Amino acid sequence: MASSIVVSSPGKVLMAGGYLVLDSAYSGVVVSTSSRFYSVVQPASAGESGVRPIQITVRSPQFVGATWVYNVNINGGNVVVQQQDVSGPKNKFVQLAIERTLALAVETNGVDSVIDTLSNSLVITILGDNDFYSQRAQLSARNLEPTLASLSRLPPFLHTGVPISQVHKTGLGSSAALITSLVSALLLHLKVIPSDSFDTEIPSEGRKLAHNLAQYVHCLAQGKVGSGFDVSAAAFGSQLYTRFDPEVIQGLMNDAVAPGSLKNVLSPSNKDWNHKAIPFQLPPQVRLMLADVDAGSDTPSLVGKVLRWRKDNAEEARTLWNTIDRYNQTLSKMLLRLSSLATESPEAYKKAVKYLSTIQSVQWLAYPGFPEQERVVVETFVEVRDATEGIRAHMREMGTLSDVPIEPPEQTQLLNTCVSIAGVIGGGVPGAGGYDAVWLLALEPIDCPAPEQPCARVQSVWAQYTALSVSPLLASESTAKGVRVEKWDAVPGLKEAMGQA
Numbered sequence: 001m002a003s004s005i006v007v008s009s010p011g012k013v014l015m016a017g018g019y020l021v022l023d024s025a026y027s028g029v030v031v032s033t034s035s036r037f038y039s040v041v042q043p044a045s046a047g048e049s050g051v052r053p054i055q056i057t058v059r060s061p062q063f064v065g066a067t068w069v070y071n072v073n074i075n076g077g078n079v080v081v082q083q084q085d086v087s088g089p090k091n092k093f094v095q096l097a098i099e100r101t102l103a104l105a106v107e108t109n110g111v112d113s114v115i116d117t118l119s120n121s122l123v124i125t126i127l128g129d130n131d132f133y134s135q136r137a138q139l140s141a142r143n144l145e146p147t148l149a150s151l152s153r154l155p156p157f158l159h160t161g162v163p164i165s166q167v168h169k170t171g172l173g174s175s176a177a178l179i180t181s182l183v184s185a186l187l188l189h190l191k192v193i194p195s196d197s198f199d200t201e202i203p204s205e206g207r208k209l210a211h212n213l214a215q216y217v218h219c220l221a222q223g224k225v226g227s228g229f230d231v232s233a234a235a236f237g238s239q240l241y242t243r244f245d246p247e248v249i250q251g252l253m254n255d256a257v258a259p260g261s262l263k264n265v266l267s268p269s270n271k272d273w274n275h276k277a278i279p280f281q282l283p284p285q286v287r288l289m290l291a292d293v294d295a296g297s298d299t300p301s302l303v304g305k306v307l308r309w310r311k312d313n314a315e316e317a318r319t320l321w322n323t324i325d326r327y328n329q330t331l332s333k334m335l336l337r338l339s340s341l342a343t344e345s346p347e348a349y350k351k352a353v354k355y356l357s358t359i360q361s362v363q364w365l366a367y368p369g370f371p372e373q374e375r376v377v378v379e380t381f382v383e384v385r386d387a388t389e390g391i392r393a394h395m396r397e398m399g400t401l402s403d404v405p406i407e408p409p410e411q412t413q414l415l416n417t418c419v420s421i422a423g424v425i426g427g428g429v430p431g432a433g434g435y436d437a438v439w440l441l442a443l444e445p446i447d448c449p450a451p452e453q454p455c456a457r458v459q460s461v462w463a464q465y466t467a468l469s470v471s472p473l474l475a476s477e478s479t480a481k482g483v484r485v486e487k488w489d490a491v492p493g494l495k496e497a498m499g500q501a
């Protein structure tokens with residue numbers, strides 16, 4: 001498909017730092033997922049060139065009735081993107097992503113250049129990996145158990161059978177990944193950033209601009225400035241994230257922006273973008289598993305209650321947040337140390353993982369005869385386990401003090417059952433917590449048959465929780481990178497899904 005651009009961004013799991021990451025004094029441990037969101041930008045067919053006003057059609061082939069046609073009006077520096085069918089369902093994430101990216105392109109390259117680039121109009125297709133949306137209905141329709149093996153048997157980009165408004169999201173940050181991949185694809189198509197902006201993980205100026213624009217659009221679409229960890233993960237991949245000062249975009253949080261007001265604010269050289277995204281990755285042979293547990297909690301209301309408690313109990317909250325932050329930092333430091341140990345002593349690391357994968361974590365230190373290098377690996381894994389348990393205990397305490405179900409009893413019971421499975425390192429509730437999901441870190445020894453892997457043991461326990469209708473997801477460090485340009489043929493099922501609409 002000539003002159004098409006395919007860009008993808010990962011989803012996210014905030015393993016540690018929920019609520020704290022709203023304060024730039026603290027950081028969050030964010031793992032970007034193996035599940036990715038794709039934006040495909042193509043010039044409309046030749047027969048539609050020269051259409052006025054310029055039209056941009058956006059299609060979401062995975063949902064019923066998810067096609068939006070926009071008229072683009074560029075008058076001087078003003079860019080207005082209007083939905084043709086004003087009575088139809090709207091998608092503010094898509095509309096604002098297009099409108100503000102075009103406005104930035106006009107500021108950067110001038111009106112004539114943008115109009116010339118859009119002379120053929122555009123067709124944009126957006127698709128999320130299956131894991132962004134609950135596949136329970138699709139699994140039961142195929143009489144399949146809610147297991148990883150069943151999920152891997154589903155066709156990629158599976159049609160959900162419902163309108164977007166009715167989809168059960170799994171909390172991987174679909175809107176953040178959507179916006180980041182879409183603005184990145186448009187910035188490339190409109191030649192606002194160089195074509196190689198996403199060729200390496202090193203944050204190029206183009207990647208930084210795409211991040212800043214995506215953060216702005218996401219906050220505008222949501223009507224609030226969250227911590228932004230989800231967009232940062234979509235842009236830069238797994239990281240230790242510290243939020244930017246919301247003031248940097250406060251002046252742009254309006255229905256319309258004055259011509260010329262975006263470029264300087266969103267520029268990577270604007271030092272007011274003071275977020276931090278320190279590269280992070282899970283150690284080898286460690287898998288992040290996610291269970292989509294329930295219909296989900298209302299994150300903004302949980303956040304509102306916790307922040308009210310924090311405001312009314314400043315001293316108590318500071319002490320508790322500082323304690324949680326120490327556990328969060330220990331978790332990230334020990335996970336990074338395991339990556340170093342795997343590089344320094346690969347054989348000792350592999351042997352330790354193999355042994356630990358066969359027993360419960362509470363027994364990991366029982367054996368006294370480890371050789372020195374293996375003992376260091378075992379002790380470091382124990383520190384990770386202890387950090388996860390310390391985070392859980394203090395997040396539960398925060399929930400009790402603020403009357404918010406951060407780790408409610410049902411989740412505590414599920415997590416306690418899971419972390420006692422042989423080969424499971426630890427777990428917790430992601431992000432704001434609640435009833436949405438649980439995450440686990442599980443060992444994955446290299447030379448061990450799949451049915452004996454800790455992941456498989458977790459699956460068999462999760463399959464018993466039919467009441468929780470768990471649909472497990474899986475993330476891993478191997479593919480958890482930020483925005484990247486894709487080759488058509490390298491994305492299984494993409495061409496077929498494009499034809500779905």
Ligand SMILES: Nc1ncnc2c1ncn2[C@@H]1O[C@H](COP(=O)(O)OP(=O)(O)O)[C@@H](O)[C@H]1O
Nearest residue numbers: 060126127128164169170171172173174175176
């Ligand atoms: N494939 C898609 N096509 C169009 N819009 C989508 C798609 N997936 C998600 N969205 C938009 O993102 C919103 C969900 O974003 P969000 O609330 O961040 O969910 P989550 O973070 O739990 O995935 C949806 O309501 C919809 O507007």
Ligand SMILES: C[C@@](O)(CCOP(=O)(O)OP(=O)(O)O)CC(=O)O
Nearest residue numbers: 018019171226227228299431432433
């Ligand atoms: C509370 C938070 O710090 C983390 C929320 O993480 P979640 O992953 O729970 O977010 P949703 O996908 O919107 O449900 C709020 C924030 O950082 O913006």
